Amino acid sequence: MELDWSVDREGDASLVGFRVRNDGAVPRRVRIESRLNGPLLPPRRGGVPEAGWDAAGVTAVLDPGERTAFGFAALADPVDPPVEIANVEPVSSDADEAHETAAGGTDLARAAVRDLESYRPPRAAVDGAEGRHGTPDAGGDAGASGSDGHLPGREDAEGDGDAERVAARVERDPDQSATPESPRGSAAGGGVDAWFAAVEARIERAERLTDADLAATTTVVEEVDGLDGAGALDERVAADAERLRAVRDRAAALADRAEESEIPVEALEALA
Amino acid sequence: MILAVAGGKGGVGKTTLAYNVAAALDAVVVDADLGMADLPDGRGPDLHDVLAGAAAPTEALRPGPVDIVPCGRTLAGARAADLTRLAEAVAAVEREFGTVVVDCPAGRRADAGVPLAVADACLLVVSPRAFALADAIRTRELARELDAGLVGCAVNRVTEPPPVDPIGDALGAPAEVVPADPRVGRSVATERPVTTAAPESEAAAAVRALARRVPE
Numbered sequence: 001m002e003l004d005w006s007v008d009r010e011g012d013a014s015l016v017g018f019r020v021r022n023d024g025a026v027p028r029r030v031r032i033e034s035r036l037n038g039p040l041l042p043p044r045r046g047g048v049p050e051a052g053w054d055a056a057g058v059t060a061v062l063d064p065g066e067r068t069a070f071g072f073a074a075l076a077d078p079v080d081p082p083v084e085i086a087n088v089e090p091v092s093s094d095a096d097e098a099h100e101t102a103a104g105g106t107d108l109a110r111a112a113v114r115d116l117e118s119y120r121p122p123r124a125a126v127d128g129a130e131g132r133h134g135t136p137d138a139g140g141d142a143g144a145s146g147s148d149g150h151l152p153g154r155e156d157a158e159g160d161g162d163a164e165r166v167a168a169r170v171e172r173d174p175d176q177s178a179t180p181e182s183p184r185g186s187a188a189g190g191g192v193d194a195w196f197a198a199v200e201a202r203i204e205r206a207e208r209l210t211d212a213d214l215a216a217t218t219t220v221v222e223e224v225d226g227l228d229g230a231g232a233l234d235e236r237v238a239a240d241a242e243r244l245r246a247v248r249d250r251a252a253a254l255a256d257r258a259e260e261s262e263i264p265v266e267a268l269e270a271l272a
Numbered sequence: 273m274i275l276a277v278a279g280g281k282g283g284v285g286k287t288t289l290a291y292n293v294a295a296a297l298d299a300v301v302v303d304a305d306l307g308m309a310d311l312p313d314g315r316g317p318d319l320h321d322v323l324a325g326a327a328a329p330t331e332a333l334r335p336g337p338v339d340i341v342p343c344g345r346t347l348a349g350a351r352a353a354d355l356t357r358l359a360e361a362v363a364a365v366e367r368e369f370g371t372v373v374v375d376c377p378a379g380r381r382a383d384a385g386v387p388l389a390v391a392d393a394c395l396l397v398v399s400p401r402a403f404a405l406a407d408a409i410r411t412r413e414l415a416r417e418l419d420a421g422l423v424g425c426a427v428n429r430v431t432e433p434p435p436v437d438p439i440g441d442a443l444g445a446p447a448e449v450v451p452a453d454p455r456v457g458r459s460v461a462t463e464r465p466v467t468t469a470a471p472e473s474e475a476a477a478a479v480r481a482l483a484r485r486v487p488e
Contacts, residue, residue, distance in 0.1 A: 046382060048356060108418050109359045112385035119355065119383030121307060121347040 001030055001088055007078040011226045013041075016082045017071040022062035024090075031087040033057035038076025048114040057083070061091055199240045206237045273371045274362055275299070275486055276391035276420055280407020282378035284399040285428040287311060288460055289450065289479070290375035293395065295338045295465030296483035299371035302341040302362060304387045306350040309343035311375065311460060312336075320344030322361045323353035329361040330368050337463050341365060355386045362390050371486075378407075380414050389418040395482060396425040396443060400434040405442060412443050424485040426450050426478070446485070450478040 005018035014036060022028050033056050034040045042053035052058045058070055208220050209230065224233050275297075277290035287303070287310035294301035303311040303319060314334040317327035319341055334340045344350070366372045374387045388394055394415045398408045408425070415422060422445040427434050429452040440447035450456070453475040456466045467476045 047354075106356075106359045108389035109386045110356055112389045112418055113355050113382045116380065116382040116385040119306060119377075119381045120351045123351070126348045126351050 001028070001085055003032070003081075003083065003085055005081060005083055007082050009078065010073075012075050013073045014038075014076055014078045014082065015071065015073050016078075017069065018083050019067055019069045020060075020062065020085075021067040022064055025064050026090045027061060027063050029059065029061045029087075029089050029091045030085060031057060031059045032070070032083050033086045034072065034074060034082065035079055035084055036074040036076040036082055037079070038074045041073040041075075043071065045114045046116075046118055048110045050114070051111065057086065199244065202233060202237055202240060206233060209233075273299075273393070273486065273488065274366055274374065274391045275371070275423070276374045276376050276387045276394040276415075277397060278376040278384065278388060278394050278411050278415060279378065279397035280380075280409075280411040281399065281404050282308075284397050284404060285450075285456075286378070286397045287375050288456055289395070289397050289426055289428060289482075290373050291338055291460050292456065292465050292467065292479045293483050293486075294371075294373040296467050296479050297371050297373065297486060299373045300333065300339040300341060300365055300369045301373045301375060302365065303343040304358065304374050304383070305343060305377040306353050306355075306383050307347070307377065309345055311340050311342055312463065313342035313345065314340075318342045318344040318349075319361070320346070320349030320353050323355065323357045324349070325354070325357065329364040333365065333369070337468070338465060339369065355382055358386050359390045362387075380410060384411070385414060385418055388415045388420040391420045393423045393486065394420040395423055395486070396445070397428050398425055398439060398443070398447075400427050400430050400432075405439065409442060423487070424448055424482055426482055448478050448482050448485075450482075451475055 002021040002023055003018060005016060008015040008017075016034070016036070018032070020030060020032060022030070040055060040057065042049040042058070044050065052060050053072075058072075060068060060070075062068060205220055205224065208216060212220070221227065221230050224230050275293070277286050277293065279286045287305070290301050291311065293299075301311065303309050306320070306323075309318075312334075316334065317332045319332060320343060321327035322329050322332050322341075329341065332341045334342055362372055362374060374391060376387045377383050396408055396412060396415075398404055412422060422443065424445050425439065425443045425447050427436065427439055427447050428450045430449050431452050434449065436447045436449060451474050453466065453470070453473060455464075455470045455473065456475045456479075458464070459466050459469060462469075465479075466473060467479055470476055
């Protein structure tokens with residue numbers, strides 16, 4: 001077996017890539033394990049590790065002359081070499097098939113989760129999801145909802161789509177809850193408050209990064225998961241600003257209409 | 273024995289047949305349609321809770337004329353459900369109560385695939401209309417990939433004699449005709465399986481014939 005590798009650092013993580021080639025004349029099963037001092041994060045699809053991966057390494061069957069590339073991440077300092085061949089054994093094709101069919105229902109179920117389209121309802125369809133928009137979407141989720149073509153544009157939902165929805169709530173909620181027991185002041189509902197709170201937290205963070213000294217910057221950058229996080233925060237705050245303006249315009253327009261509308265209560269009473 | 277009741281399309285009567293076949297097998301029926309549950313639910317924990325790791329599978333079992341593991345009705349519950357827990361959950365029900373019939377959702381997403389992967393065998397439900405067959409064939413392919421042997425197919429809600437042999441040939445399993453019968457349609461909502469509500473009916477005979485195809 002030939003093995004070569006590379007290691008990149010990204011934040012606290014080591015990204016290990018390696019290639020393995022079967023230089024023998026028969027198909028062989030090879031087991032490659034991480035030597036890094038930390039938990040191995042295997043490649044995943046649908047939240048399930050790719051076939052062959054476990055907590056310590058990967059097992060694969062290579063035909064003669066076949067070369068395959070693998071990669072994983074680990075929250076650990078790099079060591080040299082980062083991976084080692086733990087075991088190599090020849091496989092006859094019959095034995096290999098037996099091995100495949102011996103895979104139990106659990107493995108098949110994992111394969112189904114990994115290889116079939118996601119079953120999860122899109123986040124935007126789940127009630128009360130607005131509050132959770134406060135954190136940037138995880139990669140896996142973005143992929144999952146990207147396949148749900150019937151959604152009117154996820155990207156949109158992040159932008160003014162949300163503003164529309166929040167504005168719609170502001171508009172709708174007073175009708176629903178303007179009963180004698182609930183004074184108008186509280187009619188806006190918790191959803192809007194939660195959204196404002198989330199936006200405020202983000203803006204505060206962004207403000208701490210604006211013209212900050214080195215120590216303060218380091219703390220905040222750590223809080224937002226590194227430079228990528230800071231970039232994402234910048235984008236989100238820009239989107240927040242746009243949304244806030246849209247809400248402001250709509251709220252102002254509604255307030256004007258609310259002031260202008262006048263219900264002729266006395267005339268109605270006279271008619272009744 | 274874990275039997276998955278699948279079918280390509282929605283609305284062909286998978287849930288109804290799963291319920292009635294479970295009655296004939298004296299089995300527990302698990303509603304695995306995470307997004308659009310059909311079997312009656314109860315007050316306690318449901319399959320959403322089990323797949324979210326919040327309840328034991330046997331806690332979710334709701335006794336009745338046919339014991340049911342119901343599924344939650346919320347989209348949030350469906351989102352929180354971890355399908356990789358289904359195998360263990362269904363196996364736990366099987367250990368405790370014997371045969372399990374899993375009612376699968378329509379389509380070929382992971383929520384339809386995982387019950388097939390978990391099951392020992394599957395039963396396909398097809399509508400007698402020609403356009404429905406293509407979907408059933410695709411589900412049959414999925415079942416083959418996921419190692420769920422096809423024990424039979426049910427041509428459901430039949431009003432005129434369907435081309436049983438071509439359907440059986442296309443799906444590669446003997447086809448059983450289940451005639452349209454309002455007592456079958458009502459059986460889930462009223463929790464009266466057709467095999468007890470109308471044991472002499474043709475529909476009950478078809479359900480029993482399907483159940484006989486399921487190996488021990």
